[in-house]
Amino acid sequence: MKKALKYIGKGLLIVFTVLAWVVIVLAMTIRIICFGPSTEARNLFVTTMLETGQLKWVVGLFMSDEQVMEIVNANSMVVMEEDSDASLITVAEGEEAVEYPELVVEKVAGDNFSGTMMIVRDPSRVFVGTIYPWGEYGKELHEIVESYGAVAGINGGLYASYMNTGGRPIGPVVSQGEIQNMAELETVGLVLIGLSEDHILHIIDIAGKGRAEVEAIIADNRIRDAICFQEEASDANNHFVKLIINGERREMNGLGSGANPRTAIGQTADGRILLFVTDGRGANGHLGATASDLISVMEQYGAVNAANLDGGSSSSMYYDGEYLRTSVTFYYNNSSWKLPTTILVRP
Numbered sequence: 001m002k003k004a005l006k007y008i009g010k011g012l013l014i015v016f017t018v019l020a021w022v023v024i025v026l027a028m029t030i031r032i033i034c035f036g037p038s039t040e041a042r043n044l045f046v047t048t049m050l051e052t053g054q055l056k057w058v059v060g061l062f063m064s065d066e067q068v069m070e071i072v073n074a075n076s077m078v079v080m081e082e083d084s085d086a087s088l089i090t091v092a093e094g095e096e097a098v099e100y101p102e103l104v105v106e107k108v109a110g111d112n113f114s115g116t117m118m119i120v121r122d123p124s125r126v127f128v129g130t131i132y133p134w135g136e137y138g139k140e141l142h143e144i145v146e147s148y149g150a151v152a153g154i155n156g157g158l159y160a161s162y163m164n165t166g167g168r169p170i171g172p173v174v175s176q177g178e179i180q181n182m183a184e185l186e187t188v189g190l191v192l193i194g195l196s197e198d199h200i201l202h203i204i205d206i207a208g209k210g211r212a213e214v215e216a217i218i219a220d221n222r223i224r225d226a227i228c229f230q231e232e233a234s235d236a237n238n239h240f241v242k243l244i245i246n247g248e249r250r251e252m253n254g255l256g257s258g259a260n261p262r263t264a265i266g267q268t269a270d271g272r273i274l275l276f277v278t279d280g281r282g283a284n285g286h287l288g289a290t291a292s293d294l295i296s297v298m299e300q301y302g303a304v305n306a307a308n309l310d311g312g313s314s315s316s317m318y319y320d321g322e323y324l325r326t327s328v329t330f331y332y333n334n335s336s337w338k339l340p341t342t343i344l345v346r347p
Contacts, residue, residue: 034062040255046071048258048287050238053161053312060235068235075254076233077291080242084203084305086221088246091123091199091271100272103152103345105319108276108297112259113289115278116317116324117301118152120345123199126273128156128225129344130173132180138166138338141316142323148344152319154275155263156341157193157227158310166338171228172206172214173341179218182211187230191241192217193265193307194226201267203242203307207231227341229309243295243306250295257291261315265343266298266306274301275343277317277325313337 034042046068049059059068092099100121108115120126129148131139138159145153158170171190173181185206192204192214202221206214206228218226230239240257242250243264261280267273276297280288289297291308298306316336317325327336 031062043071043075043255044258044287046258047075047238047255048260050235051258051260051312056236065235072233072235072238073253075256076238076252077240077256078251078253079231080245080248080250081205082245082248083205084201085246086196086198086200086202088304089200089267089269089271092121096270097121105324108278110278110289110293110297112287113262113278113280113293114284114286115262115276115289115297117297118154118275118317118319118345119301120273120275123195123201123267123271123273125346126195126199126225126275127344127346128173128175128194128227129153129342130169130175130180131167131340132173132175134168134181134340136165136167138340141318141336141339141342144339144342145318145344149347150344151347152275152317152345153342154265154277154317155310155314155336155339156343158187158190158229159340161314161337164337167340169227169340170230172218172226173228174218174223174226175341177224179215182214185209185211185214189231189239189241190228191231191307192223192226192228193241193309194218194221194223197222197224199271201265201273201305201307202226203245203305205231227309227343229307240291241307243291243308244298244303245305247304249299250291252291255290255292259287259290260311261313262289262294262311263309263315263317264294264298264306265309266301266303268302269304274298274303274306275317275345277315279325280315281312309343314339 104119
């Protein structure tokens, strides 16, 4: 018995020693990135970490708030005051519409990401699917897709993501004409991303607006389905929404954003909906896509308006019974994080 305990003790000592060395090497590596000769590597590390849901605090271990804010301000996106203009979109019908397949899925390769683009010809097929009424826990993407009898889906808007509970969205949610959520309107930088009854993608700044004002915006624009994401550049978050507005790409300072898994939505002049999801955070050896990457891809596919959605570990795409893109963590490599809202495609 004593001999067995002795061996166990030695084994635990070896394990703790290895773990200690891993922590030390990791800390030294991060310090070199933060204070080494490459300012680009430092800026990419800081902006990338600030976009994560759970690891923002790591940056604060090595840099002061003032140093972080200096990097954030130097690598931010220029504010886009303009909202999307519905008159620039004319949904193709008849012979014009049948020029394109009903649904196309294409791989998109970038310098440091791999993405999947889904093109939906008929925008009336695209809507917001939810787990409403809200609870503590959300559902995985495939569960929500299947519960609606949809053929495809991607993750949706901003939500409380603590410990992968995923049951409560942040900001307005509209699903098939029903306003299902108006909680936390005070959240900084909310932007409404929705489809109107005439199937036009709207991207509308609602930051600082009260419930009555938001409800009026939804009614005036005849929004049938909508979610929210967040514009915020600070030492707490580095989120962005607007990518292309009325055919104009967003300008940026420095890197503009970090590199992460991404989810985005766009619409072409003839009404086709673009749903785009990328990998990142080490998946397939990739860091992920930057804001500039998303803008370039959406421009390539002809987006007149395009918005960034919730990304990171939430980024996922499900189609025809399988995940085409999924969470970056090993445990969820064939599923997704729990979500309250999604963007779905009807059969």
